[in-house]
Amino acid sequence: MTAQPDASPPAPADVSLGIGKLVVPSLIGGLVALTLGVYGRLHHPTGVVVNIAGFTSAGYVKSWLATVATAFAIVQVSSALVMYGKIPRVNAPSWIGSLHKWSGRIAFLVAVPVAVNCLYGLGFQTYSTRVLLHSLFGCAFFGAFAIKMLILPKRGLPGWTLPLAGAVVFTVLIGVWFTSAFWFFSTFGLHR
């Protein structure tokens, strides 16, 4: 995103107008998270999880996919820092925007099947702190991601909105990964 030159004359009105543009995306994102959580809670989980040949179990498939998504999410944060000029002595190369967009798309698309398997197979569960946190983070992630995608094309937003949205999405995803794949690998061993 090109940095907005601070040439907007009536600052207070502009900011309030800009923040107003966040309302609808935030409501939609909240609705996404809520829908996922309610579905996961109401739907009777089947325990059916699709396995992929070459992996020990579906748990490993999900853990590796989540790890791949998290790795791309780290690329996301790194490329964003470069784009915003936050890394000293590193000038943003011309391809950094494409890297940022495509790493984000891949991370999101890799995370989707994991989430479907979780919600369909296991549901929104609360039987331990880890599981409760994971359920909350997982639903929140897709809500936060939806918000970020919806505000991305909007112009005239305060400069902090996109970095904040990106940071929230990233933080929540790390929470998701830590309460699932990290736990899974450390409990059952790091292999396929």
Add this chain to the structure above:
Amino acid sequence: MKPNMPLVTLLTGAALGVGVLVASMLSPSSTASASGYGATPAASKSMAVKPAPASSASGGTSAAAPATTSATTSAPAPATTSAPAPATTSVTVPATAPATAPGTVPAATASVPKADVPSKADYVARTDSGGAAVAISVHAGKAVAYMCNGHAVAAWLKGTAKAGKLELTGKNGARLDVSYRTGKATGSIMADGTKYSFSAPLVHRGSSGHRPPGLYEATATVHGVKIKAGWVVLPGGSQVGSVEYFADADVTPTAQAPVLDLTTGTAQYDGVTLVASLISGFTGSGF
């Protein structure tokens, strides 16, 4: 850049999600691959340990001892040459028996356990730490164990019993290493990444109307989900129980079990009556 690529990304993800959901709904057979994970390590382990005929012979002949000339099952050891070769070798390696004493019946030596090691026994105890409880049942060369903490940790294990040693395995790396005697079973169990040690006394069967201490199991299908509950009932009537969801899958979310009514042997779970059955090495039920 096209008008609204982020929205395209979102919609693509949504479409992918719906696609995977439909695929999951259409492939109920995929559970089979999931359940295979848990079964494999246990099966291969028991295969590795078991000289199948010997273990079944040791259990079978101790019960049918009169048929094999040694009328006194409890103390025939000196008579049947196994004095120099105690239970450790007599059970595991039948081949040594003919070598050391060609004149005797191999089956007889294999059948005689070391006097201290019961062939049928039940043990229950709380673990030394962690608020969990463990139950072990040994019957005729086979053993079943269960441990749970009344919350998120539960593990079923099985394997062979030989010469006072148990090395049982279960799903997701669960493992139990125990040495057992007439009085008690001592050792440790690894479940859910944590090691619990314990010393479990032999269960003495009460004669009251209540269900005796021991290991209880119940399975049911509740709202389409197969659940498996296990309770360790301790001497004095206290109990620790956990219930696992998707009992056949490789990952089994686990929660606190409903209270097992020790007069009826049932428990109420979400409107469904669970009928618990006793797994006892002493009586052989559940084996």
